[in-house]
Amino acid sequence: GEKVEQHESTLSVREGDSAVINCTYTDTASSYFPWYKQEAGKSLHFVIDIRSNVDRKQSQRLIVLLDKKAKRFSLHITATQPEDSAIYFCAAKHYGNEKITFGAGTKLTIKP
Amino acid sequence: EAAVTQSPRNKVTVTGGNVTLSCRQTNSHNYMYWYRQDTGHGLRLIHYSYGAGNLQIGDVPDGYKATRTTQEDFFLLLELASPSQTSLYFCASSDAISAETLYFGSGTRLTVL
Numbered sequence: 001g002e003k004v005e006q007h008e009s010t011l012s013v014r015e016g017d018s019a020v021i022n023c024t025y026t027d028t029a030s031s032y033f034p035w036y037k038q039e040a041g042k043s044l045h046f047v048i049d050i051r052s053n054v055d056r057k058q059s060q061r062l063i064v065l066l067d068k069k070a071k072r073f074s075l076h077i078t079a080t081q082p083e084d085s086a087i088y089f090c091a092a093k094h095y096g097n098e099k100i101t102f103g104a105g106t107k108l109t110i111k112p
Numbered sequence: 113e114a115a116v117t118q119s120p121r122n123k124v125t126v127t128g129g130n131v132t133l134s135c136r137q138t139n140s141h142n143y144m145y146w147y148r149q150d151t152g153h154g155l156r157l158i159h160y161s162y163g164a165g166n167l168q169i170g171d172v173p174d175g176y177k178a179t180r181t182t183q184e185d186f187f188l189l190l191e192l193a194s195p196s197q198t199s200l201y202f203c204a205s206s207d208a209i210s211a212e213t214l215y216f217g218s219g220t221r222l223t224v225l
Contacts, residue, residue, distance in 0.1 A: 001171065006154070032212055043202065043216045044155075089154055093212070098143060098162065099170065100214065104154040 002027040004092050006103030014111050019077045021106045023090035026071065030092040033066060033073045034100070038087040047088075048075070077108075085110045115139060118203050118217035125193050126225050133188040133220050135203030143206040144186040145214065146170070146178060148199040155202065161186055193224045 007022045025033075034049035050057045050064040050073065057064045063076040077084055090103040116137045125131050137144060143162050147155040157170030159178035167178055175197060177189040190197055200221050204214040 004154075009152075034212065034214075036214075036216075043218045044214075045216065046213050049212070098160060098168065099157055100212070101157075101171075102147075102155040104152055 002030060002092055002094075002099075002101040004090060004101050004103040006090055006106055008106045009104065010107045010109070012109045012111055013080055015080055015082060017080055019080055019084070019108055019110075021075045021088055021090070021108070022072065023074065023092075023103050024070075024072045025092040025101075027092070027094060028071065029094040030071075031095050032093050033064070034091050035062075035064065035075050036089045036091065036102075038089065038105070040086070044089065080110050082110050082112070084108060116203055116205050116215050116217035118201075118220050120220060121218070122221045122223075124223045124225065127194060129190075129193045129224070131190040131193050131222065133190075133201055133203075133222070135186045135188075135217055136184050137186075137203075137205040137215070138184060139205070139207070139215075140183065141205035141207045141215070142183070143208070144180060145204045145206070146176075146186070146188045147202045147204065148172065148197075149202060149219075150199050158188065190222075193222075195224045198222060198224045 003026045013019045031052040036044040038044045048062045061078045066073045087105045093100045119134045145160040146158040156172045161180035203217040
């Protein structure tokens with residue numbers, strides 16, 4: 001089955017700098033790659049996704065890049081703010097499969 | 113926004129105990145999922161369902177049963193709880209495969225002594 005590896009278990013950046021979280025996946029049939037955010041003591045919520053028909057997607061300060069050849073995707077958070085501090089999960093699934101496989105999570109800390 | 117409600121928020125039981133975790137979603141979503149969250153493992157899928165009476169096996173089903181009684185309600189059952197099942201459990205729902213976005217409940221923290 002699909003395996004998603006999230007490379008950074010923790011990441012600390014200074015406020016205003018950019019943060020990058022990297023993930024790799026194993027199933028070449030995977031075509032959908034969402035990201036979820038979990039703030040301290042709270043549940044997860046969706047933040048952004050990318051599908052395999054594009055290699056870049058941006059939503060305000062969030063950018064997702066997809067490299068299908070390397071089976072790698074990444075989340076870039078620009079101009080970081082204190083409220084970006086959270087655990088971020090990457091995930092993958094392929095179209096028609098009901099299961100979404102998650103990475104282990106990256107705890108992002110924004111330092112003042 | 114989809115509403116997914118889990119109960120209880122916290123539960124403590126003993127080894128061998130019987131536990132039922134409840135989840136209700138009120139947005140007429142077809143798909144419902146049970147995940148467990150453990151440090152170092154992220155979220156792992158236990159069971160899921162695409163409608164009342166349907167049950168699909170996830171990636172870590174051992175020791176768990178589930179039942180989808182209505183479109184709204186999905187239950188996770190631990191009939192002989194073990195300490196390895198101490199975890200944070202999340203229920204999620206999604207309206208269709210193509211939509212794909214998961215809406216999560218607030219979680220149930222289960223401790224098995």
